[in-house]
Amino acid sequence: DSGVTQTPKHLITATGQRVTLRCSPRSGDLSVYWYQQSLDQGLQFLIQYYNGEERAKGNILERFSAQQFPDLHSELNLSSLELGDSALYFCASSAGGESHVLYWSFGAGTRLSVL
Amino acid sequence: AQKITQTQPGMFVQEKEAVTLDCTYDTSDPSYGLFWYKQPSSGEMIFLIYQGSYDQQNATEGRYSLNFQKARKSANLVISASQLGDSAMYFCAMREDYNAGNMLTFGGGTRLMVKP
Numbered sequence: 001d002s003g004v005t006q007t008p009k010h011l012i013t014a015t016g017q018r019v020t021l022r023c024s025p026r027s028g029d030l031s032v033y034w035y036q037q038s039l040d041q042g043l044q045f046l047i048q049y050y051n052g053e054e055r056a057k058g059n060i061l062e063r064f065s066a067q068q069f070p071d072l073h074s075e076l077n078l079s080s081l082e083l084g085d086s087a088l089y090f091c092a093s094s095a096g097g098e099s100h101v102l103y104w105s106f107g108a109g110t111r112l113s114v115l
Numbered sequence: 116a117q118k119i120t121q122t123q124p125g126m127f128v129q130e131k132e133a134v135t136l137d138c139t140y141d142t143s144d145p146s147y148g149l150f151w152y153k154q155p156s157s158g159e160m161i162f163l164i165y166q167g168s169y170d171q172q173n174a175t176e177g178r179y180s181l182n183f184q185k186a187r188k189s190a191n192l193v194i195s196a197s198q199l200g201d202s203a204m205y206f207c208a209m210r211e212d213y214n215a216g217n218m219l220t221f222g223g224g225t226r227l228m229v230k231p
Contacts, residue, residue: 002159033218043206043221056218088158094217101210101217102148106160 003027006091006107014115018079021112023091025072026105031055031094032074033104034066038087049074081114088112118142119207119222127228128197135182136192136225138207146212149190150219151181154204163205166190194227202229 003026013019025032034046045058049068060066063081068074078085088111092104120139128134140149151163166174166181174181182191194201204226208219 031217035219035221042223043208045218045220048218058218090160092160092219100146100148100212102165103162104219106152106162108157108159111158 002105002107003029004091004093004105004107006089006110008110009108010111010113012113012115013081015081015083017081017114018077019081019112021076021078021089021091021110023074023076023093023107025074025091025093029093029095029105030072031101032068032072033092033094034060034074034076035090035092036087037090037109038084040084041087043090046076078112083114086112086114117222118220119209121205121207121222121225123225124223125226125228127230128194128201130199130229130231131196133193133195134197134227136194136205136207136227138190138192138222140188140190140207140209142188142209142211144211144213148210148212149181149183150208150210151179151190151192152206152208152221153201154206154224156203160206164192197229199229199231202227 005024031050033048037043046060048056066076088109091107094101147168149166153161164176180193204224207222
């Protein structure tokens, strides 16, 4: 058990809809990272939060947004969903937010299917 | 340009034999870390092994070893004595310490299939 909890495990929705994915980091970890794994794009970094603040941004679409709350859980909001947004969304956490991170704990992922 | 390249989309290996999964990387950052993860069919990402750019010796973790050739920018994963449970996707990933923040950049993965 990685200690990272992602909910829901599966999500099926329609194009144009909005969904929220939730992540609780491992106890004590301050950083949360979101990744998207799709068949055509592979594993891509979306965004990182450290102790409530956005720390780094990757290939995250404008239709997607995220935040980290005071209790350190994070939510990834996906809106105006398209078929191509169907993917496995991972959350990972690490103790720090600076360089030389040696270990990330990954959640089990949320599988999003857009029909 | 791809930062992490895994040139073997799929590989077969006989049970109990050793197998090498290739990974080459591209970075101008003097400080970086290289990681291998295993993703079984259930989907979770399992950390296997880590190599820092300044580490003098190749990393080893049980049956896993990392063949780090810095000048060639390669970080191949060697799995000794393959087991049926090793059948999974394997991802090479890199952390760049100064150029690109703290996230991991992943390669496209190699699907390893262990034959009984």
